[in-house]
Structure formats: structure tokens, C-alpha cells
Amino acid sequence: MTAARTVRTVLGDIDPAGLGVCDAHDHLFLRSPALPGPPLDDVAAAHATLTAYRDLGGGAMAHWTPFGMGRRAEQLVAASRATGVRVIAATGLHQQVHYDPELLRRLRRGDALAELFVAELTHGTAAGDDPDGPRTAVRAGMIKVAGMFHGLDDHTRWVMTAAADAHHATGAPIGIHHEMGTAAADVLALLHGELGVPASSLLLGHLNRFPDPGMHRELAAAGAFLAFDGPSRAHHATDAWTVGSLVALASHGHTGQLLLGADTTAPGAGPGAPYLLRVMGPRLVRELGEAAVDALLRTNPARAFAVAWAS
Template sequence: MSFIRTLDADIPKEELGFTYSHEHIVCRPAYWSERGEDDLLLDDPAKSKQDVLDFKKHGGQTIVDATAVDYGRDVPAVHDIMEQTGVRIIGTAGFNKSFLWDASIKEELKPIIGNYRTYYEWIESATINELADFVIREVEEGLEGTPFRAGQVKFGTGYNRITPLEEKTLRAVARAHHETKAPVHSHTEVGTMALEQIELLRSENVDLSYLSLGHMDRNPDPYYHEQIARTGAYLSFDGIGKIKYAPESTRIELILELVRKGYAGQILISGDTARKSYYKHYDHGPGLEFIIAKWVPRFIDEAERAGFDGQELIRRFFVDNPANCFAFKR
């Protein structure tokens, strides 16, 4: 039996529909808030909701909200947006990356995890199995004490390195995955350390067909992508619209190269829209509508010029692959 876990219901994977695989909807990361980085605070649910409605207007049906506990989630606000828009939202249990952990834990979490001052202090003090138990509860009972459950588990590592605490959270997330059968997502900083993450997950006996690796387009290396794809993991190209990192031509060619090599069934697409300046209704950015309204038509055109069925590839990247990737398989 396979199903998808949205915040408030388990649904057949066939009902998932057109899906963005990595976004952020409402979040106030303590690390950025404490440093006065207002652009990185998505702190107005009404504005976030308008962008979600734009996504829906163009045919969008589901969003994976990849905001972990250490990135300042507002779970009730995101659930309200889900209810008000009718767009399904998948929540995330687990952790992000170590540099974010030098930030204060919000008071509401302390009854759940203990009276720790920072995320670093908590993760350093807890055992792997204690961290795993926290992640399991967020999948099976609810995120941060709410009744809204996570539909994936997440860990992250830094640029060109994996710190001891990052390895600790990776192993905790792997063990939570074994207990819950939740799909696993990883943050890779600038697309690095994916193969090293994979080796650690193998040491925890994780079936890599449950794994999606984020930010693959930040490391535009076709050979590297092929090595990852050979493991059976999903590659998430989730920087669409971020021209400061690379033009869309680069991303599209990387994707088509994987298709040529036979890996069309392992590609996910999204925008990782985590700044006010990326959102249309916060700061006049491209918004959540950009991929579905503008990037998709361009990709279809370029794919067909290259001899592929563009519509079929879009269906795979946004419908079939997410339905398979984000399914609990029991």
C-alpha cells in the first residue's frame, strides 16, 4: 500500500497532482531573524496565501513545504493556507544544516524537546535515538505538538563538508525513516556532498529510492548527477528562477542530459522560494506562479526542439515522480 501524507490527511498517491517538490510558505528562521535578515523571513501568511492561490490558478495542486524545525516553521499558519486555498501541503520533520543551529529555540518547543537554549545545544546533548524519536513523533503524531503530521523527513549538510552533528542528524533521520517509512529529503549546500550523504545512508541501510537530494542545479555537473542517479535516488532541481546562480538554459540542459541517459523518472522540479524578494505578493518577485506559468512552457519548447515529448516530461517531473518519491510504502 502506498499513500501520501499531507498535513491533515493521508491520500492515495494518484491524487497528488501537479506538485512543487521543495518550497517554503511561512517561516521565521531564528538564525536570520536574530541577524536582522528580513528578506529571509516569510512572516505574512496573507501574502504567502496569495502566492499559493496564483500557483493554484495555473493548475497547481500540491506543495511540499520543506521547512524543518530549525528553520522557524509556523505549522498552524501553513495549515490555514492549505484549508483556505485547497492546495495540498506536505510538511517536513527533521533538521536543516549546522550553521543554522546557532540560534535560539522558540519557547513553544521547549516543553517538547527540553529547556535547551539553542538548536546546537539540543542536538549536541541528545543521542541519535532521542533525535530519531522526536522526528518519529512529528511524522506519526504531529509537528511541534500540533495535530498536523509530516509527510517527509529531512537532514542537511554544509558546503563541501559534513560536520559530526550533521552526521548525527542524518543518522537520526535515517532511523526515523525506518520506523515510519516516510520519504527522506536532504539539503545539500550548493549541491555538494550528495555522494557522501548517500554512503552514510547506506551504512544505515536506507533504500535510496526513498531519497530526494535538494539543490542539484547548484552544482551543474552532468557527470556528478549521473553518479547520483545511478543510486536510484531522486535529484531535485529546485533553484528554478534564480538567475544569479545560473541561467535557465543551464538547468534545462542538465535536466535533458539526465533524460537522455534514462533518468527521467528520478527528476523533481521546484523553486525553493524562501525570500520575500522571490515572492510576488511580498516584494514583486517572480512568485510561486513562475515555474508553472512561465518555466513549464519554455521547458516544453526546448525539450521538443531536442526531440523529446515535452508534455510527457512535465507530467513525469511534476505528477508521476512526486507521487512516487513522496509516497509512504508499506
């Protein structure tokens, strides 16, 4: 018998149909000395964001903050319970610049990184930045990794190999940060072509930051999900192309592979999750129609994050 597909949230596994309208790429908590500006670390602000998003019809949020970057899993639980918004937590690892070198040396021993990812997906996330320290009861529902600007370095290949191993052990989807929207073809070639992760388990992020219609069509033709997340102050130059990129992909038959997210990375860095429903949603309805927008916000995320969990 085939296992039922579920979405793993911080409050437990749910039927994908119960996910509702989903911000498919965002952050409530995020911390790194390599990121500009103050960290996202305000509990009251996180609750206020989810409340405003919920009041506009939002039902779920995928929280792409990976291990070691201040994801605050227990606060995700509290915020989800208080607001009723489903939250999907992430395991994974970002670019090398965000981590202490000694921590990375520890994780490079044997299969430690893949084992960390699997443990966080199946048993519970690390309570802090120590992979061998105490664990919460919160299980991650996805893996977050990151490419580099127009290429992949050794760190990226190591992390993506571990992510592929964890995917094969659990079935978890993999969300990818593409630096300035670049190197998506390289990521697809590595994760899908070399490491055997099904394209349908890959969520290619930040593609609005690199508005290349031909490249977008190639990525969609491979079967991956394409995430358009923003707008943001840091990447506002490409915000104007987001709607056009979505319309172009939909016109080529790829409506079922498109995801929307707000990707707030610092206080004041963008209008946040409520913008998706207050501004972006109605704008897209005028361009694509209600059925297509329902797919982008509801049906597609339910498919993208649904897993027949192996463990």
C-alpha cells in the same frame, strides 16, 4: 498484506494519485537569523502564492521547512484549506548555524532527535521551537536534513543518522539540502551506503546549483530522486544550466527520477511556485515533450512522497 502507499499532507493522508501537479521543494514560511533578508512569515502572501499557483494548475507543494525554523504548521493547514492546494510538511533539522546551542544540546541526549522526528511524523509537529512543548495535530510527511559545502560535518552526520533511524521506523522520505549543490555523493554514501536508507527514499535537492552532468548521472544511477529547485536571486549564476541538466538526464533514461521545485526562501528571493507552471513547464514541454513534463510535475512527486507508513 502490504500497506497501501499514501502521501501524508497537513490535512491527512491521501492516495498518491490525488496529489496532482506538485512543487516538490518550496517554503511558505521560513525563519532563521542565519539567513539573509527578512523571513518568510506573511500569511496573506502565502495564501496569495498558493492561489496563483493553483490557478495555473498547481495541486500540491512539499514544504521543506524543518523543525525550529518557523514552519507554522497550523498556518499551513489554513492555507491548504483556503486554496485547495495539498501541502506536505517536514520534520528534520537544518545546519547547526540555524539553531540555539542549548536546543542542540537537549536534542543530543540519547535518541532524542530521532524520537522527535518520529513523533512529528506519526503524532504531530511541535507547535513552536520546543521539542517537548505542545504539539499540533499536523503530521509531517517527510524529513529535511542538510549537508555542508563539499563535505559533511559532525552535526550533519548526527542529524542524518537520526533521520535514517526515523526513516527505518516510519518509511518517511528524506529531502536533503545540498549547500551550493555540493556533497551529494557524500550524502548518498552516508544515508544509503552506511545507514541503509533506500536510494529511492532520498530526494537530493539543489542539484541545479552544481551543474556537473557526470555527477548527476552517478546520483541518478544509484536510484535517488534528483531535485532541481529555483531559480533564485542568491544562486542565479546556475539558473541557465537547469533546463540543460534536466534534458541531459532525461536523455540518459532518468526522466522518472527528476523533481522540480521553486525553493522560495525569502520575500522576493525568486519568482516562486507559479513560475514552475507559467514559464518552466512550457519551456520543458518544448524540450522534452508533455509526457516527460507530466512525469516531472505529477508522477515523480507522487512516487517520491508516497509511503507505506509503518506508524
